[in-house]
Amino acid sequence: QKEVEQNSGPLSVPEGAIASLNCTYSDRGSQSFFWYRQYSGKSPELIMFIYSNGDKEDGRFTAQLNKASQYVSLLIRDSQPSDSATYLCAVNNFGNEKLTFGTGTRLTIIP
């Protein structure tokens, strides 16, 4: 079992709709959770992080964390074509000095 799992997609969402991206992790000791966006041929850039159970909102983005279920999600409201990218979930494991990434979900927003 991989430490961080994501559906690789592609996930296609109509413009203006809500895109929902999911991530599960295996280490119950994980402390904090990050969503990075990576455009094709570019490097990852941080868009949100969350470390408490519940929801965290930032503009059109909402991160959701459920530690009991070991589940993290990212919702993108009012999806725009510019949101088309690969979204990487990353987990900071307690006791390890590294950030572990999932394989990413490729999101395409259809105009």
Next chain:
Amino acid sequence: GAGVSQSPRYKVAKRGQDVALRCDPISGHVSLFWYQQALGQGPEFLTYFQNEAQLDKSGLPSDRFFAERPEGSVSTLKIQRTQQEDSAVYLCASSSYAMWDRVLAGELFFGEGSRLTVL
């Protein structure tokens, strides 16, 4: 510079050649990471430096891989006797937080990467 700078951006090597990839992190950033990203995959951890100390090298795939950060700023990732399976994008990332700051230590700033192709 304002961001993380990596060079070269592209490197083509013949199998068996040695390569050196350079990373210039954001000034003052304590933590520096190297990741390897194969096509269609997420970044895979290679090694971590806190200042000049290499605290974790558990992700280096073999003893052909070596990284250093002698003065706590610029870092070099060296790959000896390159193999075709080494072909990937090598990403460098830095953070102003030390990794013991568990909550915030995942805020990494990535460079554009060095794409290595081994023929």
